[in-house]
Amino acid sequence: MAFTAPNETFAGKVFQIDAGIDKKIVFGGEDVLPFHSFEGNVPNRPVVAYEIQDVPPDDWPETIKKVYEGVSGDPVTWAKYCQDKLNAKAIALRLIGTHPDRQNRSPEDAAKTVKEVLAAISVPLIILGSNHVEKDAAILLAAAEAAKDKNCFLGKAQEENYKTIAAACMANNLKLIAMSQLDINLSKQLNILITQMGFDKENLVTDPMCSGLGYGLDYTYSVMERIRLAALTQNDATMQMPMLADVGMNAWKAKESIATEAELPIGGVLEQRAIAWEAVTATALMIAGSEILIMRHPEAVKAVEKFIDELM
């Protein structure tokens, strides 16, 4: 007997979004579950952005720090290295040095860094604060002005500071990343609050909060799957935004990405283990529904790109 393909089609569709001016990235737009091109349209592949910082990555584990030795001293050199040598499709600039517990850099410093990096690269830029809700409001406002009309992503807006950041995005013609705390309802609520300000829902990317392999990945995975199912099956326009996975910072926090083989004999060689930790985290979240991923290690990115090649 022939096999009857149990195809499923949906009423809903994920919004397609783009970033950049010269070299654009485009993602989202699918009307089926991730990589289910056998039963619907998956017009774009997920995009991986390389993560850089406004200050040297002193707190990154050795395995990843050494990859950027000699270029990570200043963000412009670092960004150009990712674009020119690693063929980055996008750059994610994290303004971590603005955090009060770090270098406590000022909004002016942040704006200057954003301008310099934008002037040096032609690929799209994702501008991220330090996740300090009070400080981010001021920092991202200044960063938004520095990136006016450059079609960047700016984030992350959270429940406590979304008004300032969303307004800054609208005033400067940018796109917004909205992060909520690992809960499908909170994610929906934040999207609603932001769009109620008059923000175009199709200029929004959802970050349901990422977690690393073995450290809460099960939660992020299921929240993403549920958001995506709501977008497709219920045609819920407040949940049809593409999703971001902030993979690098979470994967490289895991003990498994840091401990040497002597400290963790069951884990084998540290370098491969750490790369695998980042690549497997990214893979899981792509399968769950994320279309834009922020990553650190070139070997992990390479493996993920090959995996996407095979899946598309």
Next chain:
Amino acid sequence: MALSGVQIFKLLPKTNCKKCGHPTCLAFAMKLAQRQVSLDLCPDVSEEAKKVLGEASAPPIRSVTIGAGDKAVKMGEETVLFRHDKTFVNQCAFAVEVKDTMSADEINAVVDQVLGSEIERVGQKLRIDAIFVSNASGDAGKFEAAVKAIAAKAPEVPLILSTTNPAAAEASVKVVAANKPLLYGANKSNVDAMASVAKTHKVSLGVAAEDLDGLTELTDKIKELGVEDMVLDSGARTAKEIMRDNTYIRRGALKKGNKSVGYPVITFAQRDDVMLETLIASLGVMKYASIIVMSSIDRWKSLALFTLRQNIYTNPQVPLQVKQDIYKLGTPTSDAPLLITSNFSLTYFIVSGEIEGSKVPVRLAVLDTEGLSVLTGWAAGKFTAAKIAQFIQESGIEKEISHKELIIPGYVAILSGSIEDKLPGWKITVGPREANGLPAFLKARTN
């Protein structure tokens, strides 16, 4: 597919004899539909009804076990497509390929790796579950010798014997039949002979098709030949094909009641690029494979895959919990800070991760809050002054440390006074609200 109460009623004797303990046949049928009673209670049911109802009540994905004893691997019986709906039932098995063209030393080395692969993570024992022996040589004698050598060295490890040659299958299955191997490789040209070997030795049969149509034909035929325990290979090899076929098979079995594909699935992940192989295997873990075959099992790769499998197969309704205890992070001296948090695994991982990142050695007391986070635990009466005081007193930590200061999460600052009341002589310090505030907090104390 499951039958409704009315459909079942039509198959019953309709005598309302009450021998089953129910007032009417319809009432009994309703209970049967809800799977609350067994058909055996009806003494007058016809053989035909038994057959129909038996098939309808069988699980949509058949349970198949390979191996015997403690290391046996149970597969199938899945009930959902998404883990948030209900816990996935039987964890997928990881298998490593051994080719009969490899030298004895090479084979020994892989078997040693399998035997030494067991680790423990969050209370679970995890290991490479099976060895996939392939008849790459095409020679029956070489295959049998390889199987013999592996079975002698690792008699308890479940085996998957891969050959398309029925004579080689017969010779090697005979050697290890007691350990219930999976015989893989029934295809359209050898199906009768392979089914006969599986039937004779009472082992399960792996079906190697070229596509889903071919797969359906093969499983139907094999069932007619009297072999019920099967494992499916639709021929999918690329990530795209694996995503499609494994989804179709799981959906077909669960949502369409397609019995021809109601069996566990074997997924082949072997690649020259070992990092890519790790990601293909990851796809198998998430997307419905019951056995994942790999070409190598380095420790780093196994650890990542074991961890992913644990994340995917964990119960989404019951949070993973950490055992109540006082954990040492780094090598704390007797004057190192003592902190307390809840036993929700995510809380523990984030808090311990931030502390380890700060490089400040501390003792971290983890209170059993039944898996609730600090704030939820406080609201639910699981993270209270009385419980904290009792835990600290009974832990005997006072003898181990040279101070009496306990740092509590900022979210429960309100508890500090009442803990001090219940823990005479102790000083309660309010720490940061969020774990990411811990490094700065701890560093500021040591300066």
